[in-house]
Structures are given as structure tokens and as C-alpha cells.
Amino acid sequence: MLAADLGVGMLVVRIIVNAVILALEIAAIAAVVWLGYAHPYWFALASLVVAVVIGLVLDERRLVHEYPFYFDAPAPRSLLVLRLVAIGDALVKGVLAGIVALLTFAGTDLDRRFWVAIVFALAIFAGTSLLRRLRRSFAARPSRWGYFRLAIPLGLVFSCGLAALAAGGQIKVVGLTDLMRQLVLDIPAEPGIEHVSELLFGLQQYVDGIVATLLATILPVEWAQIVSLAVSVNVLTGFVAAIYAVVIAEMVATLERGARL
Secondary structure: OHHHHHHHHHHHHHHHHHHHHHHHHHHHHHHHHHHHHHOHHHHHHHHHHHHHHHHHHHHHHHHHHHHHHHOOOOOOOOOHHHHHHHHHHHHHHHHHHHHHHHHHHOOOOHHHHHHHHHHHHHHHHHHHHHHHHHHHHHOOOHHHHHHHHOHHHHHHHHHHHHHHHHHHOOOOOOOHHHHHHHHHHHOOOOOOHHHHHHHHHHHHHHHHHHHHHHHOOOOOHHHHHHHHHHOOHHHHHHHHHHHHHHHHHHHHHHHHHHHHO
16 A cells, blocks of 8 residues: 555656646747747847857767768868868858847737747747657657757748748738838838848748749649748748757756656
8 A cells, every 4th residue: 555655656746747847848948939039139149159059069979970971981080170160060050040040030020920939939849849759769869869850840840830820810921012012111211130021021921922823833732832831931940949949858858867866
């Protein structure tokens, strides 16, 4: 009887601990999204820094392991060249992450930015959930696996989410007339990043619609829409979502390891 009570108690404690860790995970995602929504410039800078730091840590290790795959020889003893390449990769990815993060969250339409933030949060949560499952089932390392492979899947999640919002009317789908009016009448003489980002978002939506229309001439309409989502510029946002998914997944893994001690 005592053993059974002890087992039930341990189960309850485990459920509570898991619930607390899940709450912390959701809180971390909410903090990231709030920063992007409320302070897009700071969010862009944070994305740049985080991407560079992760890249400096992981790109060199990746290149060392990949060297024998591309060259019929082991990695050289002097890692100077590989380190320089890794630094270059990290800086390029950091700049890309900063630009994409800024264009994703900057804008003048607060309603549109709010819904973008919601979809971005869902993309990050999808990434952390997948990394948690891979770690538990296959002992995958969240940072190494997620940083190199999650960008496109999370980009597709983000792209599909925005398409669903556009279909539901939460995000306005603009036409060529709206774009021309916005370009001629709405943008000030000295536009800021917010105005440029809003214009680019509308232009990207319009281009995605054209791509879907063109694809529909050679594919069924349903497949044309799916393919257009896969080639949308929105997929680039998956790289930023993957960065934060990796950071939060590593935090969750650390908390879970601590809870087992």
C-alpha cells in the first residue's frame, strides 16, 4: 500500500513539474513574441545577436564533421580556415535573421502585426514541441538538430498560418490598386522602416497571389495554392522562428534534466 501511494505521489509530482516546465516554455515564447510586436527594432537586434552566437558555436562543429564528406581526407589539424568560414556563415545568417525579423514585425497596421505575432508564436511552439519529441524518442540534440533543419518546416507553418488568416479575413489581402494607392498616397516623403515593411508585406501577398494563379494553369487549384505557400517569401521567417525554438528547447531540456536529478 505504501509503495502504491509513493508511486501515485511521484506521478503527481511529475505531472506538476511537467506542467510548470510547459508554462515556462509558453511564457518564454510569449516574451519573444511580445518583444517582436512591441519593439520590432530590439527584436531584430536580438535575433541578429542570437543567430550569430548560435552560429559561432555550431557552424564550426558542423564544418568539422562535414569536411570528410566533401573531401577525401580528415579535417585539417589547423581549424583556422574552418573557423573563418564558420564566422562568415554566422555573420551572414545573423544579418539575414535581423532583416527578416524586422520586416516580419515592423509595420503600421497593428491588427496585422498582432495576427503575425500569433502565427509566429505557433510556429515557435511547433518547433519546440517537435524538438522535445525528437529528444525524448531519438535522443536528438535540440540545438544541433533544430538549427540546421527546422527553418523550412517552421517557415511553412508560418506561411500556412498567414494564408489561413488571409482566407478568414483577419489579414487584408491587397490588390494592385491598393498597393498603388499606398505607394502614392499613404507613404510619406521620407518613409520609415514601418512604412516600407507594410508596403513589402502587401507586395509579397500580391506576388504570392500571382504565383498561385500562374501555377493554377498547370496544376489543380488546390495543389497550386499549396506550392505557392511553399515558395512564399514568408517561409524565410521560419529561420527566425527556428532560432528561438532552439533556444527555448534547450532551456526546456535543461529544466527537464534538472527535474530528473
